[in-house]
Amino acid sequence: MTTSMRRVLWSVLVLTLLLPLAARAAPADDAEIRLGRNYAQQLEAQYRVVTDRQVVEKVNRIGRLIAEISDRPALPWTFKVIELNEPNAVALPGGFIYVTSAMMTFVRSDHELAAILAHEIAHTSRRHQMEMIRRSNQAAFWTIVVAVLSRDPAIAQGAQLISYGLLSGYTREMEREADLLGLAYVTKTPYTPVAALTVMERLLREERYRPRVDPGDFRDHPKTEERVAYLEAELRRRGIPLVRRAAANYLRVTTRTVTEGGRQVAELAVNGDVIVRLPDPSRIAAMAAALDQFFDRDPDAAEVGVIRLGQTYEIVGGRTTLLTVTPADGTFLGISPADAAASIQSRLRWAIEQDRRRRQFNG
Numbered sequence: 602m603t604t605s606m607r608r609v610l611w612s613v614l615v616l617t618l619l620l621p622l623a624a625r626a627a628p629a630d631d632a633e634i635r636l637g638r639n640y641a642q643q644l645e646a647q648y649r650v651v652t653d654r655q656v657v658e659k660v661n662r663i664g665r666l667i668a669e670i671s672d673r674p675a676l677p678w679t680f681k682v683i684e685l686n687e688p689n690a691v692a693l694p695g696g697f698i699y700v701t702s703a704m705m706t707f708v709r710s711d712h713e714l715a716a717i718l719a720h721e722i723a724h725t726s727r728r729h730q731m732e733m734i735r736r737s738n739q740a741a742f743w744t745i746v747v748a749v750l751s752r753d754p755a756i757a758q759g760a761q762l763i764s765y766g767l768l769s770g771y772t773r774e775m776e777r778e779a780d781l782l783g784l785a786y787v788t789k790t791p792y793t794p795v796a797a798l799t800v801m802e803r804l805l806r807e808e809r810y811r812p813r814v815d816p817g818d819f820r821d822h823p824k825t826e827e828r829v830a831y832l833e834a835e836l837r838r839r840g841i842p843l844v845r846r847a848a849a850n851y852l853r854v855t856t857r858t859v860t861e862g863g864r865q866v867a868e869l870a871v872n873g874d875v876i877v878r879l880p881d882p883s884r885i886a887a888m889a890a891a892l893d894q895f896f897d898r899d900p901d902a903a904e905v906g907v908i909r910l911g912q913t914y915e916i917v918g919g920r921t922t923l924l925t926v927t928p929a930d931g932t933f934l935g936i937s938p939a940d941a942a943a944s945i946q947s948r949l950r951w952a953i954e955q956d957r958r959r960r961q962f963n964g
Contacts (some may be wrong), residue, residue: 633731637695644699651682651702660700663711664718670789672726689750692721694730709850712796719783729775773823780828781835794841796848798832805829844897852896852956854889858882871952877945880933888924895921902950907942914942
């Protein structure tokens, strides 16, 4: 028998052995999907489903992108938003994912929404819901879902879920696995996995400033400080720079070009506030790129300076040149180039200071 024939026979043998496993896996998935669909009907009977087209499109677009690269892409993944004033999300068995309207407001960017959805998809990929049901029962799992979504431990008191350590939803091991697997999923998408960290850091801030429940009720659940620590450690282990700006959506740099008096005029804004307008879109684009790199360092306002070079003035961010103001720029703006440079410096410093204050108060 030739080597090629042996390889063919070996391949056929392997496939023959694997087919029964696949056949046995399908009914298990079907049962999980039926169970999840039943829970989904109960959930939608209790909470109103958001029908806003933009919201629906966003959660489905991001959710499906991540589901496709998950370990269970063939599930009938469903992503919906429900009206609830607590920022939360839940994954039901079989691929039914729900995000609360408050969570849609809580996340600062599509990056952070991707991190939330990836975490829930990871729970389903590892069949954590089915394990929770196995440890308790279907009725108890439903009570867990409602208690976790509403963050109301009183709901679970009657079912004695706290005594079982189930109120937190998932065990420490399950939550850690979903955190790290969700982060891994996001690394395979256009979104930044640092969003998993920024969301958790803000949740930690919320807990510190607005405590809701006795931490003792969550004794089998990893503390938020612990989750922040191992998520940051995982990002460092993967060599991913801890650049939070895109994920947390601060110091946003935007540009736009309009036509004025028959010529193109471009403007650059930070967090919506115009910093400079010039009749040269290419220079504004270059400044935007330089600012993006500068802002990624989360700089102090004092790092924005002005250096005079003959008749021109350089606006610098640390050691990076952001823009060179020329006499022609001053003419366009109706002021001297020195005053134009000082004005741009002042606006940039103000934007950085205001952004930092906002983050100090709002996280």
